[in-house]
Amino acid sequence: MPEVLSQSQIDALISSMASGGAAEEKKEEKHYKKYDFYSPKKFTKDKLKMLFGIYENYARLCSSRINSIVRGSSAVEVAAVEEQRYYEFSNALSDNDVITLINVKMPDDTVNGPIVLHTTGPLMLCMIDRMIGGTGEEIEEDISNSYVYTDIEIALYNNIVKYLVSIMADGWMNYLDLKFELEKVETNPSMMQKIGRDETIVIIVLDVEIGSVKGKINICLPGNFLAGVFKIFDDNPERAERDEDSSAEIFENIKGTAMEIKAELGNSVLMLKDVYGLQVGDVINLNKPKDSDVFLYIEGEPWFKGELGKSNKNMAVKINEICEKI
Template sequence: MSEVLSQSQIDALLSAARSGEKIETEEDTSKDKKYRKYDFRSPRKFTKDRLKMLDSIFENYSRNLNSRINGLMHTSCEINVESAEEQRYYEFSNALIEGDVLALAYIKYGEVLEDTPALLHISKPLLLSMIDRMMGGEGEVDDELDPEYTFTDLELKILEGLSEYFVENLGESWQNYIQLEFQYGRVEPNPTMIQPLGLDEIVVIMDLTAKFPNCDGHISVCLPGMVLTNVFSEISRLNTAHKSQDEAAGKEIFESLKTTEIDLIAEICRTKLQLSDIYHLNVGDVIDLKRPKSSAVHINIGGRRWFDGVMGIHNKNMAVKIGRTYYGPEGRNVEQDGR
């Protein structure tokens, strides 16, 4: 509803209009709330939980790769996960330039081998630094390196071994969720000339940073959205199967326990007698327990108190009626002595 002006405000507006003065309005000091715009043309395919799962998986990958690279390069290296972002493939491919190198890897789980490859991209300075170290150098990179620098045949041969090494370690990071295998395909020295995925296809880009003492760069893993959807579906199926197996095993164990015989000991009381008194006991003697006959009878299982009851008769047989159950371990651990 619009604000209603008072008579004095109306008079002030009319007076300002007659005199030609500029009408000043009070600025709204309230801060506009900022909302994230949602692109309905490119709806998000993966939830935050899925991206957090990927982030956790690649945290394991970065730690594993970090220790192995340190041993391979004989130097200190720090690899960390920078981000996990869902986007269209053309956003990833547009950032590549001629001379970059892509490694193609195919994902296999169970008997299924996906046709759409995952892509591994390592920034050029980082690659040149690792190649230099593997050839006995210090890993120094020229600051004035041409962005369109193309790798020689020898460097590409070394890159193939490095890329295969990076790809093979990817599968180990998924072991907590699924047995996944990344099979190395090939190295593509000019990614602008190939199109392994559709330009509008959804992908998830895992961006990692690698820091050497004298060089740093990025490692990007492009995971096809359709392949990830299939992998997540398989993980959900396996979790459901494991849960069903656990429930079935639990029922089987419980059924076997039903027929297990255990000893229940109904204990009226405990007292202490001297050995000489026990020696002179005869039939008909009475031992004073110093407790009324209506006192609770303790029912023990495995030396621990589980129930309290009351002595009575059932079908002309002596019986104990359960009156209290000890559910917590603190009740079952009550000292038995002195009762």
């Protein structure tokens, strides 16, 4: 029995004859994620999620500490938490990079580590410049791989990382009682042999922004340190569950906190003589259409956009959308 062609095959055949070539049937390629069975993942998504929460706490503390160092405002947030091999991290470093080695004292008084902290060049030079009275705004972004720190800058570098290390224990406080101690600042990353090249590590990437300067703080957590940490939680699952729910408990406890909410209808600028001459019945132009959005401020920060209306004979604002920035 002859094969019956489908309509799509007939169309392809006619198109091929018209173009003078042979009909080719296109096949959709399936893409699969590669998995290295020789070096399987050691840490589950739940454990990486826990580390993300820990270093979210650290990022908030870090932002406050950097603000005090540079006498200005900064923004710090967790960009990524990834499991890698140490050689992937070390290969990304240049010979001129500077790394910080940090020892960790576990709850049983054993010393573990070292944790490796690396700050990108432009970010560190910005903090150094602000620390000694400069503006920190003229730092070039392409100097991270070529710039060589001077002896004075290394001394200031050491002072800055001491501040960053001193608050690490506070980031872990809700989970474990750990003590972090600065071992040394290493000016040649290739000389650091305390972590095997094939050892599993977890990289915490923090995005930092100070004015117009952006950079990263990379924190390398070695596998032996994390194995000791997770063993404590595996031996005491009730504690791990309690720590994971700590944020929910905190939120539950602060639900009764009173917060001031203001609705801004508009704003206008008047001369003092105009204000002095105001009388009953005068109209002030708020420079906004009458049907425009009304912004709701919670403790002085804009949270929502809405529209003006009434509820039970009272003025009210109907919330339409979340407002992150005006």
